[in-house]
Amino acid sequence: MLQMFKPYKYKLSFTFLLIILESIGWILFPFVIGVAINDYLEGSYRGLILFGLLGFVTLVLMTVRRLYDTRLYSKIYEHIGLVSTKQNTQLSAKTARLNMLREIVEFFEHSMPELINSFAVLFGSLFFLAFLSIKVFIAALIVSVLIV
Numbered sequence: 472m473l474q475m476f477k478p479y480k481y482k483l484s485f486t487f488l489l490i491i492l493e494s495i496g497w498i499l500f501p502f503v504i505g506v507a508i509n510d511y512l513e514g515s516y517r518g519l520i521l522f523g524l525l526g527f528v529t530l531v532l533m534t535v536r537r538l539y540d541t542r543l544y545s546k547i548y549e550h551i552g553l554v555s556t557k558q559n560t561q562l563s564a565k566t567a568r569l570n571m572l573r574e575i576v577e578f579f580e581h582s583m584p585e586l587i588n589s590f591a592v593l594f595g596s597l598f599f600l601a602f603l604s605i606k607v608f609i610a611a612l613i614v615s616v617l618i619v
Contacts (some may be wrong), residue, residue, distance in 0.1 A: 475547075497588070
């Protein structure tokens, strides 16, 4: 089954890279908000500009990823659907395969980004906690291991 996705490995890798960059943007928001508040209290707008820039870049990454991966997964579904319907099998088998294929594409398009984002937020939060307090980091790490 994974052989069907092999021609698209670089395009899928680019999609996953966009997902990771988007997640990093979301992880950095609380930190940049703190910087923006501190800079504003000191009379500087540098932090607010950084906050706005981070928001804009994250929004652009989200938009580009959604546009790109929707087209990519549609192309993959169409290509694999054509390949599987050209095989000499019964109509019911072709229909079942297309339905399973639709589920796989749906997983890659919707569930996989959420899964990657969840893990990125978990590890990013633990990373920031390690810098703030080692005791809180260890406690959060233990709880994370117990939950996962």
